[in-house]
Amino acid sequence: MVNIVPEITRKSITELIKKGERADGRSPNDYRDISLEVGVIEKAEGSARVKMGNTQIMIGIKPQIGEPFADTPNVGVLMTNSELLPMASPTFEPGPPDERSVELARVVDRCLREGEVIDLEKLCIIEGEKVWMIFLDLHVLDYDGNLMDAAVLGSVAALLNTKIPVAKVEEDNVVIDEENSVELPIKEKPLMCTFAKIGGELVIDPSLDEENIMDARISIGMREDGSLCAMQKGGEMPLTNEEIKEAINITSQKTKELREHLK
Amino acid sequence: MIFVEDKNLVVPGDVLADDEYHTGRGTFRDGNKICSSLVGLVAVRDKKISVIPLQSKYIPKRGDVVIGEITDIRFSMWNLDINSPYSGFLPASDVFGKEKRDLNKAFDVGDVLFLRVVDVDEVKKVKLGLKGRGLGKFRGGILIYITPTKVPRLIGKKGSMINMIKDETKCDIIVGQNGVVWVKGEPEMERVAEKVINMIEDQAHTSGLTDRVRNMLYELLGKEIEEEKEDVEEEVPEPDIEE
Amino acid sequence: MKIEAGVLERADGSAYLEIGGNKVLAAVYGPRELHVRRIMRPDMAVIRCRYNMAPFSVGDRKRPGPDRRSVEISKITADALRPAVFLEKFPRSTIDIFIEILEAEGGTRCAGITAASVALADAGIPMRDLVVSCAAGKANGNVVLDLSENEDKEGEADLPVAIMPRSGEITLLQMDGHLTSEEFDKALNLAVEGCKKINEAQKEAIKNRYGEENG
Numbered sequence: 001m002v003n004i005v006p007e008i009t010r011k012s013i014t015e016l017i018k019k020g021e022r023a024d025g026r027s028p029n030d031y032r033d034i035s036l037e038v039g040v041i042e043k044a045e046g047s048a049r050v051k052m053g054n055t056q057i058m059i060g061i062k063p064q065i066g067e068p069f070a071d072t073p074n075v076g077v078l079m080t081n082s083e084l085l086p087m088a089s090p091t092f093e094p095g096p097p098d099e100r101s102v103e104l105a106r107v108v109d110r111c112l113r114e115g116e117v118i119d120l121e122k123l124c125i126i127e128g129e130k131v132w133m134i135f136l137d138l139h140v141l142d143y144d145g146n147l148m149d150a151a152v153l154g155s156v157a158a159l160l161n162t163k164i165p166v167a168k169v170e171e172d173n174v175v176i177d178e179e180n181s182v183e184l185p186i187k188e189k190p191l192m193c194t195f196a197k198i199g200g201e202l203v204i205d206p207s208l209d210e211e212n213i214m215d216a217r218i219s220i221g222m223r224e225d226g227s228l229c230a231m232q233k234g235g236e237m238p239l240t241n242e243e244i245k246e247a248i249n250i251t252s253q254k255t256k257e258l259r260e261h262l263k
Numbered sequence: 264m265i266f267v268e269d270k271n272l273v274v275p276g277d278v279l280a281d282d283e284y285h286t287g288r289g290t291f292r293d294g295n296k297i298c299s300s301l302v303g304l305v306a307v308r309d310k311k312i313s314v315i316p317l318q319s320k321y322i323p324k325r326g327d328v329v330i331g332e333i334t335d336i337r338f339s340m341w342n343l344d345i346n347s348p349y350s351g352f353l354p355a356s357d358v359f360g361k362e363k364r365d366l367n368k369a370f371d372v373g374d375v376l377f378l379r380v381v382d383v384d385e386v387k388k389v390k391l392g393l394k395g396r397g398l399g400k401f402r403g404g405i406l407i408y409i410t411p412t413k414v415p416r417l418i419g420k421k422g423s424m425i426n427m428i429k430d431e432t433k434c435d436i437i438v439g440q441n442g443v444v445w446v447k448g449e450p451e452m453e454r455v456a457e458k459v460i461n462m463i464e465d466q467a468h469t470s471g472l473t474d475r476v477r478n479m480l481y482e483l484l485g486k487e488i489e490e491e492k493e494d495v496e497e498e499v500p501e502p503d504i505e506e
Numbered sequence: 507m508k509i510e511a512g513v514l515e516r517a518d519g520s521a522y523l524e525i526g527g528n529k530v531l532a533a534v535y536g537p538r539e540l541h542v543r544r545i546m547r548p549d550m551a552v553i554r555c556r557y558n559m560a561p562f563s564v565g566d567r568k569r570p571g572p573d574r575r576s577v578e579i580s581k582i583t584a585d586a587l588r589p590a591v592f593l594e595k596f597p598r599s600t601i602d603i604f605i606e607i608l609e610a611e612g613g614t615r616c617a618g619i620t621a622a623s624v625a626l627a628d629a630g631i632p633m634r635d636l637v638v639s640c641a642a643g644k645a646n647g648n649v650v651l652d653l654s655e656n657e658d659k660e661g662e663a664d665l666p667v668a669i670m671p672r673s674g675e676i677t678l679l680q681m682d683g684h685l686t687s688e689e690f691d692k693a694l695n696l697a698v699e700g701c702k703k704i705n706e707a708q709k710e711a712i713k714n715r716y717g718e719e720n721g
Contacts, residue, residue, distance in 0.1 A: 060562020
C-alpha cells in the first residue's frame, strides 16, 4: 500500500521542526515515552517487550546447540531475525521478510555483534563442533516510527534477561542440564540512536509521520565507552559531514540516558 | 419489553428488546428479539432502539461533506482517499467544465480538498463534487483524524462544541463527516485545538464532557473562558443516519 | 484467564488473551480496500485470516513463516468467524485478521478465535454475536475441558469447538483422536459450556476498554 502524506501535513511538520518544535510537543532531542519489560515469555530463555511511543516490539531469545562457522571454530553464533508483522502497519504485507525487515535485522545484528554484547567465546562447547547458537527474534507488533532504536534497546534487555541451560561435555558428547541454567555471558551494552533529517534539521526518535516525510535518516550504534559499533544511513536524500558529526555527538549523550532503562 | 437502558454500553450479540420495539442503527432482528451488532451505547427513542457505535469506519453517503486527499490522477478524474474502505473519484468536468485541461495544474497528488459526496452506487463507488459553498482545496493548517461516529459529538448541539473551540483558539476549523478535521490558525493554537479534539474523541461516550473541554481550553490557553449564557445540553446528539 | 481489548495503536481493532500458558495477540484491519481483484466480491466483504506462531513461542524454536499447520488453522479460523459477521454491509472490501501466538501451551487455535472475535468487535465490525472457542478432550480415560499441552500429547482425543453463544450455533468443530458417540456428546457439551463462560470474559474485556458504563 502506498502511503501518500498529505501536502498540508508535510508542510506543518517541516515548519515546526525548522522552529525547533515537533508535532507531538517534543524537542528535537527528546525520545518518546519508553517502556521496557523483561521475562515476558516464559517459553523463551530470554525475552523483552519494548515500547517507544506507540512502536512496540516483542523480542525472544532461543538458544540452540549447533556447529560454529568454519572460520571461527571456538566462538558461539548470534542469529538475528525480524518479522514486520502485518498487524503492525497497513503497509506491512504477510510473506517472507521484505527489504525493510531484512535491513532492520541486519543493522540490529551488526550493532549487537560489533558492540560485543555477548561474550561469544564463552559459548563454545566443543571447539570446531558444538557451540551455542543464540537466536534473537524481533517481532514487531505495532509500528509508529523508529524501529531500530527500539529493537536494539529491547534486544540488549532481552539478552541481559537470558538464561541458557548448562552444557557439559561427557565422553565427547554434549549433555544439557535442563535443571541448571546460567546467565548468558554479557560483555557490553551497545545502544542505537536514530535521527531523521527534516527541513535541514536533525530530530531524534522520529515518529511515523516524521519518518514518512523525512529527507534522510542516520542510525548510530554506540558502546558504553563512546566508541562506534554500527552506522546506517537511510532515506532518499544525502547528509552532510557536519550532520553526521552532530548525530554522533548527540548519540553519545542520549545512549547514556537510554542505558538507564536497562537497570 | 426492553432489557437495557438508554446509554448502556452493549456488545455484539447482546439482546436489547423483544419485538415490541423497532430496529434502528446498529441493531438487527433475530427471531422475536432485537440484538446489538456493535460495541456502542444504546439509544432509545419512543419504540425505536439503536446502538451508537464507539468505533466505526466511514461509509460514504450521498450529501455528506468530507475531507479527502488526492492519491491518483487519471485520464479525466482524480482519485481520493476519503478515510473510508471506499475511495472516491472527482470528475475533471467538475472543475474544468467541458474544456480539456491538465488535471495536475488544478490539483496534485497530496492535495487535500473539502468535497461533497455526490453519489454512491450499489457497489459503493463514490462520486465526489466541488460545487458548493466553501468546498475546494485547503491551504496550510493541520489535519486531525477522529472516529467518524464521534463527529456529531465534536460538533455539538447546534455547533456549540466546535464553535467554543474555534472562538477560543481563533482557528478556522472544518469537520468532515468522514472523521477528518482541518484546523488552521497560529501554530500554537493549532496544537491546542488538536489536543482538545483528541480528548473529545477519547471521551466522546462520557458525560460532563463540555465542562472538561472548557477546563482544558482554559488550562492550555491560560485564561478564563466565559460560561455559555444558555445551558448546553449534555445529551449526545444522535447522528442523522438511516439503518 | 485475562483478556484485554484495544492493545495496539495502528490496527483498527485488537485484543490480547492469556489462558493457561498461552499468550495470544489478535489484530483486525478493516473493512478496507481490497486490491486483489481475484478474490474480491462485489456483494460483500471477504475475510482473510493469518494465524502465526512466533519463533520464541515454543520450547524448540520454530522457524519463521507459515507451515502447513498454520495454514490450516488460518483457514478454519476465518471459517469460524465468517458466519458471525455482517459481510453484506461492506461490498468490495476485505476484513483482515492477524493472530500471533506469542507463547503456546496447547489450545492456541481456540485462544486465537476467541481473541480475534474481541478484536473484530473492537474494530467496530458489525456482528450477529461474538464467536468464542474452547476445546474439550479425553485424557487418561476421562472426558475433560481444555487440555494442556502435555495432556494433548498423551491424551486420547482433542475436540476444539467454536460457537456463537446466543444461539449455540457451532462455527468450528474438529476432532482428532478416538471417542465413542457418548463420549463425543459429553465432550461437546463440556466445550459449549466452557465457551459460554469464556464469552462472559470477552464481553467484560470489551466493556472495560471504555471504562464505566455511561450514565
